[in-house]
Amino acid sequence: MIGTTSIRWHRALALALAGLVLPLAAALAQTETPPATDEAEGAAEAPAEQAPAPDPGSQIDEILAGEESALAGAGYTYDPGNRRDPFRSLLIGQNRQALRGPMPEGIAGLLIEEIDLTGIYKTSRGFVAQVVASNKAKSYLIREGDQLYDGDVVSISLNEVVFKQIVNDPTVIKPFREVVKKLSP
Secondary structure, three states: OOOHHHHHHHHHHHHHHHHHHHHHHHHHHHHOOOOOOHHHHHOOOOOOOOOOOOOHHHHHHHHHHHHHHHHOOOOOOOOOOOOOOOOOOOOOOOOOOOOOOOOOOHHHHOOHHHEEEEEEEEEOOEEEEEEEEOOOOOEEEEOOOOEEOOEEEEEEOOOEEEEEEEOOOOOOOOOEEEEEEEOOO
């Protein structure tokens, strides 16, 4: 006596074979040529025009050329906008310079986190902000576009200064952050 498991297995096998054989038979029926008729036998047979088969060597060369251009960086372009580029590894360091070594003198040696805003003045050429570094006894006048050690001055308005600070963290979306320092009353 055959068990129910064996019967189910045989049914599944028969269905699978039927699923393979029926499409194959349909494909063979479509590729068969119709039998020649009496009219066609009497007429001179014209050679059938067929497209020449593509050379497999040229196809391989095209594929290899495409792979070489993609590896060279010419195969694709990507505009990340304000997003992180998914094609750049997070494990490899960024291409910008690391903040190392002795800090230069003057405004170029100031860190955004270390400065305090003490005043904003309106001049004929725009606004000027007076800042004091917490670790220095000097005050400095900064304008829009001035470069600091870890960023630059984006804008100065009547009561605040906006900085663009460089962030050295590859896991963040933007490589910079906006820091706003307000003038306290």
